Amino acid sequence: EPEVTQTPSHQVTQMGQEVILRCVPISNHLYFYWYRQILGQKVEFLVSFYNNEISEKSEIFDDQFSVERPDGSNFTLKIRSTKLEDSAMYFCASSPDRGRETQYFGPGTRLLVL
C-alpha cells in the first residue's frame, strides 16, 4: 500500500538554526499538507499546497516557514530560524484531491529545538 514517507524521523537543532523537513507524498496525490503536534497537544494545521502554490495557511505559518516542491516527488517544510516553541512532531499528509478525500499522514519528524 502506498505510504507518505518523511525524513528525518528525528531532528535536534539549536535555536536560530534553519531546518528542512522532507516528505515524499503518495505518488498520484495532488494536495499536500503540513501539520504539527506539540507534545501533549492537538494536531494543528500549518499549510496546504496545490499546483505548486500555497492554497491555505494557518496563523502559525508565519514568515519563518516556507514550503516547496523542488521536484516531482519531494515536498519540504523549511523553518528559517527555529525557536524553542517550534519543538513538535511535524506531520506531512497528502490527498488525491480536496474535499472529502482522505488525507494520509506520514510517520512524522520529531523536531527538538534546544
Add this chain to the structure above:
Amino acid sequence: RKEVEQDPGPFNVPEGATVAFNCTYSNSASQSFFWYRQDCRKEPKLLMSVYSSGNEDGRFTAQLNRASQYISLLIRDSKLSDSATYLCVAQGAAGNKLTFGGGTRVLVKP
C-alpha cells in the same frame, strides 16, 4: 470556544465491552467529518468517515448530528488493540484543512 472539542478521557474499558464517546464542533459550515486513531507518538490514521446517515465499519459505528453539531463513535466488543487516542476531525467547506479535536484516550483492559 474550541473548534472541535472532545472529552480527553481516559475511558477505561473492559475487554469485550462497548464504549461510546462524542465530540462537538463549533463551525456549522464544516462539511466533512472523520474519526482518526492515533497511537502514542505515531501519526493519525483514518478510522472512518462520518456521514449524516450514520455508518458502521465492523465493530465501529459513527454518527453525525448536524442539528446539535456533535459526532459520536461507538466501539463494540472492545479489543486490547483498540487502546489508542481517538481524534475527532472536521473539514470545512471553503478549504480542505483538517481541524482536530484534542483526542479521547481509550484504554482497553483485560
